[in-house]
Amino acid sequence: MKALRARADRPASPGEGGPAGGVPAPAAPPSPGRPVHTLAVADVFAALDTSPRGLASATARQRLLDQGPNELPAARGPAVWRQLAAQFTDLFAVVLIVASGITFLAYALQDPRQPGTLQLAVAILCVVVLNAAIGFAQEYSAERTAQTLQAMVPHRCRVLRDGALEEVAVRDLVPGDLVVLEAGDTVSADCRVVEAHDLTVSNAAITGESDPVRRTAGPDTAEEVLRARDCVFMGTDVITGTARAVVFATGQATEFGRIFRLTAGAPRQKTPLQRQVAVMARRVAGTALAVGAALFAIRLPTGQGLVPSFVFALGVMVALVPEGLPATLSVSLALGVRRMARHHALVKKLLAVEALGSTTVVCTDKTGTLTQAEMTVVRIWAADGEHTVTGVGYEPNGRVDDPDAVRELLRSAALCCDARLVAPTGAGHWRVLGDTTEGALLVAAAKAGLDTAAEEAKAPRIAEHPFDSVRKLMSTVHDEDGTRRVRVKGAPSEVLARCTRLDRAGTAEPLTDAGRRRVTDAADALAAQGLRVLAVAAREVTGPPGTRDQDESDLTLLGLAGMQDPPRPEVYEAVEACHRAGIRIVMVTGDHPLTAEAVARRVGIVRSAAPTVATGAELDALDDTALDRLLAEAGELLLCRVSPEHKMRVVTAFQRRGEVVAVTGDGANDAPALKHADIGVAMGASGTDVAREAAEMVLLDDSFGSIAVAVRLGRSVYQNIRKFLVYLFSHNIGELAPILAATFAGFPLVPITAVQVLAIDLGSDVMPALALGAEPPESDVMDQPPRPRTEPLFSRAVVRRILFLGGIQALGVCAVFFWRIHDSGIPYADFTADNPVYREAITMVQAGIVVSQFFNALAVRTERESVFRAGVFGNPWLIAAGLLGLGIMAAISYLPLLQAVFHTAALTAGDWALLAAVGVLPLLADEARKARLRSRAPRPRGDPRRDRKETCAMRPEKDAR
Incomplete structure (x- = not known):
């Protein structure tokens, strides 16, 4: 310098x-x-x-x-007002805004105007604002990647x-x-x-x-x-x-x-859940508007006034729209975010939680993701045989097998290094200043008990011949008690060509042709294990200082050092869990193919004898059709020497095939693919800020194992979303059925008002739905294949269960309503909104829905297993939420102020007993359905809990192998 x-x-x-x-x-x-x-x-x-x-x-x-x-240039994200406005253009928000507008219009047309109608309109608007606030708070993360x-x-x-x-x-x-x-x-x-x-x-x-x-x-x-x-x-x-x-x-x-x-320029991809919620919103909105319009058209010719028919149609539409679903969905996803955070996975976007759970392909980087990005000497070959070195990374904890036999080898390697090993300060970790390969040699010397600083003091460097790409070796000259000694390290072929002797237990023997073949075979054997191999040699020189060629000739070979960038210890189990879950793992790296394959084999990504390996240059030669064919046909696939453009192209090709793609990475070169993927996963500790900003999820501990945990939790989130969808939409049937029955029976009033429907949706259903969202993962969630990308949120099984449970609730509430109406003996035409019997009847409809939903929530906790076996009180939050809903219903029934708002009446103990008998029917019917499923199709995999114990018991044996 x-x-x-x-x-x-x-x-x-x-x-x-x-x-x-x-x-x-x-x-x-x-x-x-x-x-x-x-x-x-x-x-x-x-x-x-x-x-x-x-x-x-x-x-x-x-x-x-x-x-x-x-x-x-600084990245220009959308203006804040645009981000906020986008929350009100979501179709569910539009439906609610339309409902609120209709309600305001109905209030304006009423004569006299009813305060309850105005309260309903304001309440719906409050729901829209609440949903928008939650969405905006989660989405307000400006694109800071460029900065x-x-x-x-x-x-x-x-x-x-x-x-x-x-x-x-x-x-x-x-x-x-x-x-x-x-x-x-x-x-x-x-x-x-x-x-x-x-x-x-x-x-x-x-x-x-x-x-x-x-x-x-x-x-x-x-x-x-x-x-x-x-x-x-x-x-x-x-x-x-x-x-x-x-x-x-x-x-x-x-x-x-x-x-x-x-x-x-890489666009954010919508997650599968985003797309399915959008489809669901369109269908629900279309159905609500169509049914409301049809019933308005049916009632208007019967002599009903315009405004009453309008209010009736509004009640139908409100009954069909699950007002609490957006907030419930967001908060349930937020619960998943909190669970993942406890496992060191920070999720920046709520919908990314579910996206990870539906992942079918993981495109993973190698360095810093599967490996620790720290070179480690693991094998040392000397004339007397191989020596194992334990420990990983730069922390000098571990041991060298029979260190005395290789002490001179490690001493020479350490002296022929320019790197420095730096001890941690505070909460830091050991690190290397300089070349990581030299750092690995210094750590191995320390594990053998050598004090490298003391050795350098005893043998000061007096000359050096730096490494260059032609010679592929480096040599240093040291003064050791008046004797000059040359220490050399480099590529085995280059060092061996300059050696004439082989060290055996401190004695230099002539290096014969057979000896050279033995050294070459040993180097090849270490390389076949995916190790980087360096040869170490030395010689004593006399006379005046020589030239580089003179110093690096007539050497004595001390041995070979094999090193690797060790995989993270938890990666093998994480890869195995992903394989069990049917997730394909593709390594996408900028490293050499042999290095990539060696690491892939060590962590279990590659198990076959001949995986498919493609380089960036080979990808350039493929058009999109050929690339699609490669991705479809290749089972175990390694993509090496790839650029950021290659990574993005591969991600796009997988998405074109209908895959849900997660990309892991830590470097700036990974950022485009992280952003373009369905779910980008960045390393938090060792990764670059660029990668962290481009990703939807950041692993705070840089552990690939956290990915498997996050997938499990993501799948659980999706299961729970389906549970509360069944829960929410089944009672929509219970709300709509009495209205339709009253219409076709000629009853002039609605059996349940729009205000009551809103009270059920937001007062009695949101908390139980949130509690369902907090259900722990089911035992076999990682033993199932990924959910197909094209599978709708409302699958046939989900729709059948909604109709099954909702139909039972509908029959029950219709029965209690018409029983109370007929029991009064009053003709239909004589009923008015202030009639005490009518108010009792609509109170029983509202209470019947709330009671049946309490038991319905218990039923939907499991798909096949009996809730009594799983534990009725296994989710205490669900019980508490259900009791809260019943308490709110009791307050609506008994408190005069709420009676005036909701036009309800006080129920008797006999009424509650009848409602409890009717409400428990969905739970009992669903238990019968589950028993039938279990008898017809027993679990093919046996007891998942036993399978998990057996798997855990087997893993140490696999690791030992």
Whole structure:
């Protein structure tokens, strides 16, 4: 680095930095004719109209004016008022608004005007506002992905201008600027390297590749600039070394800017539940309006007045619209959000809870998602055999099997490292400064009992030969008590070619052809396990300092180190749970195919001998039809060396096939796919802000295992949604049936008023429905295949159960109403709204619905299992909610103020006994239905609880294998 700065201060040569005379002319935007990464260093300066002294300050200022700042534009989300207005354009909201408008109109047309009608209109509007407030609070999350992308770029960087090193704001970088990079820097723009010393960078945020990659100054012939070894990109990190690089792209013209455009342009996909609720709302709204209009047309010719017929039709429409459903749905989903949060899964959008439960395909990243993104030495090969290393990650907890036999190997490897192992501070964790591979070697040395700092003090480094991509090895020279020793590490083939001896228990033996084959076989065996293999060698040198080739010849091979980026310990069980649930897992990564397959096998994603592996280049050669065929035919599928565009294309192709796609990821390169997926799942701890903002769900503990838990809870949410839909819509039949019966029987008044219907929907039904939404997952929820994307929310089974339970309730309330009317002996034509018998009859209808719903809630808790076996009091919140509804009904019946509002009357003890006898019928009938189902189709999988115990008992054996 000192050398770089010294050269920066040399006098300017004529023509550098601007035209002769020192007065720089405004520079036009550079436009190299050939890709900049293919040019020689001298041609790079010419093509970008700059020099080794950097730009002149005046030239840089002019280019900044011409081309704009080096920043990404702020994302413009919808205006707040638009987001709020959208809540009132939902079809359920429109239906309720129409109902409120009709009610206001009816109130205006009444003579005399009835306060109850006005109260009803206001109450419906309050429901609309409540639903909108809940939806707005959940959806109000501005699209901050672009701003987060900017936050990943450093605010200042070092550049050469007018031949002097200075710091400038990142936004002021322009093409042609010569930036100076050191280990630990974040690259601020896309740059062409023109001078490099042991430079490695991490491209994980752009390409998803986990391993640091070497960068050199020489021209490269790669077709894609992302693969060019002489370029570095905005948002990536310098791991080791120093460099100078010329900026050739800034702002949106960078590769990071390209990802920004993809992310900003990716539309949010509606979840399956959103689509089905929309379909349900259309059908319910259409049915309510059609039935109301038909009955209005039927009653009007019979001599009923316009306004009474209008109010009657309104009562029918209100009876059919479940006013409390939107709020119930939102709050029930919120309960699922809270449950997931307890399992470290933060859900940002309510409907994403159910979407995850209906997932059929998970496209998962590898690094940081399935693995810990921490290299770990797990095997060491020496002449005496293999040695196992325990422990994972950078925390030096673990042991080396027979450490004395490999102590010199690990000592040499540690001394030949530029990385540093950093202990945690506070609540942090162990980390590595520098190359992760070298970090793994340092950790392995510490596990063998070596104090690397003390070893470096005893053997100070006096020279080094940095790694380069041609030699594929690195060597350092140390002074050890007056003796110079060379320590070498690198690719096994390169190191072995320079060895003439093999260390065996401290004795150097000649390396024969048979010995070389043995070493090669050992390296191949470690590589076949998916391990990255490094060879370690050493030699003692005498005489004056030698050249690099002299120092790296006549070596003694000490052994091999095999390392891996270990999978997270909980991933195997999570993958197994997803397989049991019928969820397909596809690995989509920027890493090498062999690395990806090795990890996929370790975590259980791949089990067959020959999975389908496709690279990004191969995907480019496929049209949409061929891609669809690949996704359909390939069972176990690994997609490697893919770009953000590839990920989005794969997600779109799966969705085109009708799949519900969840995408996991942690890097900025994952953001477009995360946003485009049905459900994006980002890593919270190690992931980038970009990924977290683009995703609907964030795993706070970065645990893939949390995905399986979230799927289980998501499926439970959907089951519970169906339970309270059955609960809510079955009593709608009970509300509508008496009205229809009265119409066709010629009774002049409605058996239940719109105000009473609203009181049932919001006062007696919402809390039990919410309690049903809190039902715990059923025991076999993860043993069932995913729900088909095309399966309607109101499936045939759900509709049959609604008609079954609703029909029984309807018969009961119709019976009690007409029994009370006929028992009075008063002709139909003589009944008025103030008739005490009529008020008693409509009170019994309302109370009958409330009582029957109390027992109905118990019935719908289970689909097949008897509620008495599951436990009548298994959901205490449901019992409490039901009792609250009965209490509200009692208050409506007995309190004079509420009697005046709802036109009700006090019920006797005999009335309540009759209502209880009628109300329990749905529960008893449903118990008979469940018993019939159990007898006809017993569970094919046996007792799910026993299956789960057996599965849990088997897992340790699988892990041991």
